[in-house]
Amino acid sequence: MKSSAPSLAQQLPEDAGAPRAISVLGSTGSVGTQVLDVVRRLQGRVRVHSLSGGSNIALLAEQAREFRPEMLVAGTEQGARELESRLTGSGARVLWGDQGLAQAASAEAVHTVVVAVQGFAGLAPTLAAARTGKSIGIASKEVLVAAGPIVREALNAGGAMMVPVDSEHSAIFQCLAGEPEGCIDRIILTASGGPFANATREEMAAITPERALDHPTWKMGRKITVDSATLMNKGLEILEAEALFGVEAARVDVVIHPKSIVHSLVRFGDGSVKAQLGLPDMRLPIQYALLYPERPDTGLPKLDLLTCGPLEFRAPDEDKFPCLRLARQAAAAGGTMPAIMCAADDVAVEAFLAGEIGFLKIADVVSEVMDSAEVGANPGLDAVVESDRWARERAAQCVRRMR
């Protein structure tokens, strides 16, 4: 997964023709609902083959009535039964759980799979889509962080391609279009800085879940919004860039850019820098991933440089936001450590949102779990899954002690 590895994102697209059949995994979440908004705007350019949701069966049923997919996947068998009773006579096949997700990800008719399920649960369907040669729009960054080399191997084996949905990585992907392999000198990820960029440590200690969920520029799910406030999201994105573009973390910089207009940049060997700009609206990278490499006008709001205000950049404060440093440590340790960090963060953020630990304790939990971890080198899938399980248990212990 270091610099000599080929990028996941350099393969050629298939020709456009009939409507692209897509599977939207995680269609009831924040990214998923925005994917479906893009599908509406594309007016027949893509058709929805399958939708999957977790526990929000009412919304999944509503989406099924509008988009008429052939396959639906609920989180549990009970959810599937409820979905069937809400959709009597629709003709859709209703499945559930991990097996259902894998089927929706690998069904023969499907061209593009959008993986937007929360966290690590996206790994198995991503591998299923990769092994069956799909075009994958990846929004679940934890999949790439925890298992980058395993995903890369599956992509190569299946002849699949991957287009990032994360706005920063979409920007980098767009900057690399037409550039030769091995051309990257540095990747520069921008970060809004989150809602507490200017807060003191004392103020941060008193942050409530409600305040952490109020992000200044991006509209996102709860977990990622808290990760944005701790800057763990940017830490995960360093590892995500490493997995996607084959550039080691030491060559991935982070700059704070509060307006979220410049979505990220690439500096090439000759010193030239390319950036991708746009309004902070997830529908743009989503549309790009669905239709890559086409760029039709679907009426999304457009950037006006004369009114978007001054574009400012500054260095992040790693003392105030230790999660950034933890992510660099995880990248340097490699092996199972990124999966361990990811799982510990997941548990810590849940505990913060449940009011069990304070905001600053999120980094403390992650740090403690990482300190006590035994790292396995070159892990296979089983080792990654076991590390995830171990780290969740260890993090839960830390949370219980800190409460």
Ligand code: MG
């Ligand atoms: Mg992002």
